[in-house]
Amino acid sequence: MALRLATLWERAGLPAYELPATLSDAYGGRIGFRSSILYANFVTSLDGVVAANDAPPSAISGGAEADRMVMGLLRACAEAVVVGAGTLRAEPRHLWTPERIHPSLASAYAELRTTLRLPPAPHLVLLTRTGDVDPSLPVFEQGALVVTTAGGEATLRGKLPAASAVASLPGPDVGPAAVLEVLRGEGFRVVLTEGGPTILGQFLAAGLLDELFLTLSPRLAGRDGQSHRLGLVEGQAFDPSALPAATLLSLKRHRSHLFVRYRLDGERSSAD
Numbered sequence: 410m411a412l413r414l415a416t417l418w419e420r421a422g423l424p425a426y427e428l429p430a431t432l433s434d435a436y437g438g439r440i441g442f443r444s445s446i447l448y449a450n451f452v453t454s455l456d457g458v459v460a461a462n463d464a465p466p467s468a469i470s471g472g473a474e475a476d477r478m479v480m481g482l483l484r485a486c487a488e489a490v491v492v493g494a495g496t497l498r499a500e501p502r503h504l505w506t507p508e509r510i511h512p513s514l515a516s517a518y519a520e521l522r523t524t525l526r527l528p529p530a531p532h533l534v535l536l537t538r539t540g541d542v543d544p545s546l547p548v549f550e551q552g553a554l555v556v557t558t559a560g561g562e563a564t565l566r567g568k569l570p571a572a573s574a575v576a577s578l579p580g581p582d583v584g585p586a587a588v589l590e591v592l593r594g595e596g597f598r599v600v601l602t603e604g605g606p607t608i609l610g611q612f613l614a615a616g617l618l619d620e621l622f623l624t625l626s627p628r629l630a631g632r633d634g635q636s637h638r639l640g641l642v643e644g645q646a647f648d649p650s651a652l653p654a655a656t657l658l659s660l661k662r663h664r665s666h667l668f669v670r671y672r673l674d675g676e677r678s679s680a681d
């Protein structure tokens with residue numbers, strides 16, 4: 410049976426691109442974004458774990474086709490995809506393109522990008538302080554923008570293939586606002602981040618994340634003293650009196666997976 414998400418609830422008036430029929434059938438409706446936006450996409454277990462160091466990245470989602478279809482769709486809408494070096498290290502041979510995650514929808518994703526007047530693939534933007542990444546990885550052959558510190562640039566100097574470039578920022582850290590400024594300078598307005606949780610935490614803490622697409626996978630990961638399991642947000646503990654809050658935009662289902670789309674509202678949610 411053809412894959413189709415059931416739309417359980419959706420806010421009226423969301424932006425809606427013209428989608429190829431294959432994608433609107435699979436997604437159970439249309440999707441779209443305002444002209445300048447930063448949105449994130451993650452999958453989490455029911456107990457809030459997004460990564461386990463003793464399991465492959467697909468362990469949380471169970472490799473569910475519906476999740477891969479949505480990941481591909483969100484990549485297909487983006488001008489750039491931002492990931493941290495931790496996410497690259499977890500999947501060093503990966504390419505953050507729509508067809509890589511769901512190959513049989515490649516032509517539908519390509520058709521959508523043509524309709525949106527986008528180049529064939531979103532540009533990969535890699536965040537690293539140290540520059541300690543393997544320059545021979547496929548992402549760099551394909552063409553990536555590495556945003557890093559002066560130290561990171563020195564580490565990578567002369568090592569990356571010609572398709573890739575480095576933007577170095579002053580200081581020991583690369584602040585999330587400065588990263589977005591670099592991206593806007595490159596002409597990237599519709600930007601997806603696939604994390605990881607450390608990078609997501611920094612965008613959230615800076616109030617720069619506009620939307621979160623979260624897949625709730627019907628699995629329980631658990632935690633103990635030995636295994637290293639990451640939550641959705643790492644490296645930040647928000648003030649309990651000012652927790653970032655969100656408003657539900659869309660709720661979809663496929664079998665026991667739920668697909669939620671939230672708008673980040675700063676500290677106040679209109680849904681409260």
Ligand SMILES: NC(=O)c1ccc[n+]([C@@H]2O[C@H](COP(=O)([O-])OP(=O)(O)OC[C@H]3O[C@@H](n4cnc5c(N)ncnc54)[C@H](OP(=O)(O)O)[C@@H]3O)[C@@H](O)[C@H]2O)c1
Nearest residue numbers: 451452460493494495496499537538539583604605607608
């Ligand atoms: N479930 C999901 O949907 C999902 C999504 C994405 C990732 N993941 C998983 O999450 C895990 C990785 O998460 P993570 O939090 O460890 O890694 P991450 O957020 O992907 O990357 C962290 C790394 O990014 C760099 N970085 C962080 N802040 C920076 C800054 N301000 N400026 C410049 N560079 C900065 C640093 O790299 P350097 O050390 O090179 O300096 C840091 O080690 C993996 O297991 C991955 O599979 C899961």
